[in-house]
Amino acid sequence: MAGPAxxxxxxxLLLWFVVAGVTADxxxxxxAAALLASWASLHLMPxxxxxxxxxxxxxxLLRFPWQALRAGTEVALIALDPRRRPSPATIAWMPxxxxxxxxxxxxxxxxxxxxxxxxxxxxxxxxxxxxxxxxTDIAAAMTMEEARFTHAFGLDA
Amino acid sequence: xxxxxxxxxxxxxxxxxxxxxxxxxxxxxxxxxxxRLHALTKADHLGLGLIVLGLLPRAAGIDGALRLLAxxxxxxxxxxxxGPMIARLARLRRxxx
Numbered sequence: 001m002a003g004p005a006x007x008x009x010x011x012x013l014l015l016w017f018v019v020a021g022v023t024a025d026x027x028x029x030x031x032a033a034a035l036l037a038s039w040a041s042l043h044l045m046p047x048x049x050x051x052x053x054x055x056x057x058x059x060x061l062l063r064f065p066w067q068a069l070r071a072g073t074e075v076a077l078i079a080l081d082p083r084r085r086p087s088p089a090t091i092a093w094m095p096x097x098x099x100x101x102x103x104x105x106x107x108x109x110x111x112x113x114x115x116x117x118x119x120x121x122x123x124x125x126x127x128x129x130x131x132x133x134x135x136t137d138i139a140a141a142m143t144m145e146e147a148r149f150t151h152a153f154g155l156d157a
Numbered sequence: 158x159x160x161x162x163x164x165x166x167x168x169x170x171x172x173x174x175x176x177x178x179x180x181x182x183x184x185x186x187x188x189x190x191x192x193r194l195h196a197l198t199k200a201d202h203l204g205l206g207l208i209v210l211g212l213l214p215r216a217a218g219i220d221g222a223l224r225l226l227a228x229x230x231x232x233x234x235x236x237x238x239x240g241p242m243i244a245r246l247a248r249l250r251r252x253x254x
Contacts, residue, residue, distance in 0.1 A: 018220070018227045065206070072203025075196050076179030079186060088192045090248065108237040111198065111244075117191055120245030130191035130244055 004047035009038040045101055056152040064112075071114035075132065089134030090119065092126040093142050097150065099125065106149045113145060162214045169211025176204030190247035198236045205229055 016030035078084050097103040099121075107118040107127065116138060119128040131138045150156045183196025209229045216222040 015227065018223045019231075021220070021224075068199075068203050068206055071199040072176050072179075072206075075183055075200045076176055076203075079179045079183035079196055079200065086187055086192050086195075088187075088189060090191075107241055111237050111240045112202065112233060114199070115195075117195055117198075117244050118241045119191060119248045120241070128245075128248055130195075130248075132192055132195045 005038055005042060008041050009034050012037045012041075050102075050154045052153045053151065056148075060148060060152040067113050071112065074114050078132065086132050087134055088130060088132055090128050090130050091134070091138050092122050093129045093139045094126050096143070096146055097155065102150075102153070102155050105153075106146055109149060110142060110145060113141075116142060166211045166215060169207050173204040173207035173211065176200045176207065180204060190251070191244045194240050194244055194247075198240050202233060202236070205232055 012034035013030055016026075016034055020026050020030060078086050095103055095106070097106060110129075111117050115132050115136065117130040117132075119130045122128050129138055129142060177200070180196050180200035183200060184193050187193045187196055206229055209225045212225055213222050216225055
């Protein structure tokens, strides 16, 4: 328990210094904030034995700016073109990941990807996915992204 | 060289502003709550990302650049956490949408 706690505290303190800068009086506030944040993170996301695969995780992260570009351009084109209207739809998608922290993390990540916005559980474990353009195969795309995410974070080990 | 960097900053920040305008237009035009969330999150994320990209060469040292990237990361993280929650609440309150 001590290992993950120290690791998370160190990362959060580092984030504090990156955002707030390294100053003597800021460090005490930063340490207190990092301590509270570590405590919350250990409660909300208990340590597991899953280890990310560095190469797959790097690919996922490097792909992200491209995804952000596609997602933003897609929405902007529909929003700025007066002749186009969005044709939104909500579809049911069955995740492979069991309910829990890993699935929630994937759904948060999926909300940043082009065209998809998870909108909670429907029934029997299916997740409602709001799509801005319902003409594409949203469920297949979600399943593919889920496989990438699961592999990168070592959740399928 | 300075001219090139200036041109890059101006172009990237202007492109970022276009995406912020697109996000706001989507917020006003789109028919339902979840579609408006698409506009507010995805277009604005790209807008902020482009503004950060444009400002990176002007950042004071590596710590300034990391700070800009951390701000983009924190905005992405918070909207990834909150977006699906608002979409879920909107779906439960107005099942028609």
